[in-house]
Amino acid sequence: MSYMTIRQIRHQMCLNKLRELGCKVISVHGVMFHVKYSVNDFKIEYIYHLNPDNTYYLERIKPYVVSAGVMNSEEEIVNAIKIDIEQFKNASQSKNFNNFIEVNTEISKAVRAFEDLYLYYNISKEDTELIKNHIKDFMEKLTEVKNRSKRVFYEKDPQSFNDQ
Numbered sequence: 330m331s332y333m334t335i336r337q338i339r340h341q342m343c344l345n346k347l348r349e350l351g352c353k354v355i356s357v358h359g360v361m362f363h364v365k366y367s368v369n370d371f372k373i374e375y376i377y378h379l380n381p382d383n384t385y386y387l388e389r390i391k392p393y394v395v396s397a398g399v400m401n402s403e404e405e406i407v408n409a410i411k412i413d414i415e416q417f418k419n420a421s422q423s424k425n426f427n428n429f430i431e432v433n434t435e436i437s438k439a440v441r442a443f444e445d446l447y448l449y450y451n452i453s454k455e456d457t458e459l460i461k462n463h464i465k466d467f468m469e470k471l472t473e474v475k476n477r478s479k480r481v482f483y484e485k486d487p488q489s490f491n492d493q
Contacts, residue, residue: 336383343403350411366414368421373414377406389413392430393437412485419482 347354347364355363361378374391380399385406387397397413400406420426443460446452475490 339403343407346407347410350407350414352410352414364410366410368414368418371417371421373417375410375413393433415484416482 344354344362351366353365355365357363361376364375364377366373372391373389375387375389375397377385377387377400380386385400385403387400387406387409389395389397397409400409420429423429472490
């Protein structure tokens, strides 16, 4: 006779909550889950899996890859996905939304190019410092733009900026 563990019951509740949000959830061997959501014609997708220490690793894989990190519970997964979807619903109403996605895609390509650079080439200390300085300038530019922009989402604080 088969029975469900407390963890399986909690995870089933998590899956039900994701489906209530409008997500399609696909199980891959019962330890990895592919979550799909559409905002109009815009698609958002996530992957999460159960780690050996009974935590979960969550990442958004579409429209661009971003790690959400390690989650301690099924509820954290649902909450992270729910907030992410709300943020994309809100952002998708902007007339600059497609530009935002294009810029983010280019930044993701730059991260991959940098990884290829240091994995395939012997980069000098001077060139590494040059790149670090450009990244510092870029981060300062992001802060400058944030400081002159109106905040539109308040359900969660940004992870990268300390708003006061």
